[in-house]
Amino acid sequence: MVIAGCGVGSGHSDDAGRTSETTVPIPSDATGPGAVLRAVEMPTIDRRIAKLAALTARVTYLSTSGVDGSITEVTGxxxxxxxxxxxxxWPVIALAHGTTGIQQECAPSKDSQLLGSSLLVGEFLRRGYVVAVPDYQGLGAPGYHPYLDPTTAGYNVIDAVRAARQMIPDTSDRWLGFGYSQGGQASWAANELAREYGRGLNLVGTVAMSPLANLRALADAAATGTLTNDQVLVLQWVLATLEKSHPGLDLDEYRRGVVAQNWDVQLSCSGPTAETRAQIAGTVTADDLRPATPEALGRLRDLLEAMSLPKSVATAPLLIGYGGTDSFMRPEWTARAIAGACDRGDTVAVIFDPAKGHGEIDMGPAIPWIEAQFAGQPAPNSCEQP
Incomplete structure (x- = not known):
């Protein structure tokens, strides 16, 4: 099975127009991060999920901002x-989705096919897992989405597991993170955070496919005018959210020309404007996202370094998959991130396919690895290979 929906999506919400929702009972009370505040039915969910699921619910739960530590409401x-x-x-899979956008309407839980994640949800349900799919802060609930802030996304992933356990009483404390693209970064971050933030849960491992991990390299690509069309949009979304988390950031030091003229269009994830994003990206020149001064470049490097992985020692084994033709995260960038994890003493199994691009890695080999982690078997370690 090949992972789908891993790139930058053109979010379309099948449920956005509904004016009434049917509440799902919350079986137990809870407080703190992961506590479910509200749960509603998902009547338009993909039939491939509906025929396999005993419960499908869109939930609003508490989580924590990785930017300022405040308590937030997140949907999933x-x-x-x-x-x-x-x-x-039931063992739990926390499925962290790839990039869908940075606006509130870009939430997978508002779409019948979860904006590309429904096939994976169905596969995990068929194998007997409870599945939790966080939307991430600011997607689906009020507030801004701190795109590619790993700490926020990692917290959201861990708290989605808590929310699933509250909604589904016969659920184990054992869980595994599975993510792709943005979600690969989120799952990897959740692994690092689980030792402290995930207390009370038992993380057995994490799969990170095509993770957007080594973000610092985007700054140098912008400075040298070597951004791909895919990286143009990623960097623009990163800048748009950094402006919110770092109010002193002057966007005009990083945007001009076509990018500045079409800024709002490039931030959309649904509607007619979303259809023009790829066309606009193809007209961006090397100067349109080039940092204006050496000082601006240095600040961008520092900000992106703070968002890059690894940041600390992993809690549980990692399986990382990536391709040699990835146009979002160059393979050498991902290789450096993996080397950093190995240097910290992490246990990392690597799947590398030189002919595959972003989100094209076959997840077939991940299934036996996942089952082995839940079975408590020793994890293979590519870091130990010469």
Whole structure:
């Protein structure tokens, strides 16, 4: 099975126009991060999920901002498989989605096919996992989305597991993170954060496919005029959210020409303007996103370095997959991030396909790795290979 929906999406919400929702009972009370505030049915969910699920619910739960530490409300979706839970409860997969946008309407939980994640949800349900899919802060709930802030996304992933356990009583404390693209970064970050922030849960491992991990390199690509069309949009969305988290950032030091003229269009994830994004990206010149001064370049490097992984020692084994023709995150950038994890002593298994691009890595080899982690088997370690 090949991972789909890993790149920058053109978010379309099938549920956005509904004016009434049916509440789903919350089985138990909870407080603090992960506590479910509201749950509603998902009547338009992909039939491939509906036929496999005993519960489908869009939830609003508490989480934590990685930018300022404040308590936030985050939306997401939770799914329970049919049948009886195994001894110890249903194991949990936290499925962290790829980039869908940075606006509130870009939430996967508002779309019948979860903006490209429904096939994976169905596959995990079929294999007997509870699945939690966070939307991430600012997607689906009020507030801004701190795009590619790993700490915020990692918190959101961990708290989605807590929310799923509250909604589905026969759920184990054992969980695994699975993410691709932006979600690959989110799952990797959640692994690093789980030791402290994830107390009370038992992380067995993390799969990070085509993770947007080494972001610092985007600054140098912008300075040298070597950004790909895909990286143009990623960097623009990063800048738009950095302006919110760092109010002193002057966007005009990083944008001009076509980018400055079409700034709002490039930030959209739905509607007619979203259809023109790729066309605009193809007209961007090397100067349109080039930092204006050496000082501006240095600040951007520092900001992106703070958003890059690894940041600390992983809590559990990692499986990282990436391709040699990735136009979002160059393979040498990902290789450097993996080397950094190895230097910290992490256990990392690597899948590398030189002929594949972003989001094209076959997830087939990940399935036995996932099952082995839940079974408590020793994880293979590519870091130990010569």
């Amino acid at each position: 979706s939770v799914f329970a498989p049919q049948g009886h839970a195994p001894d110890g409860g």
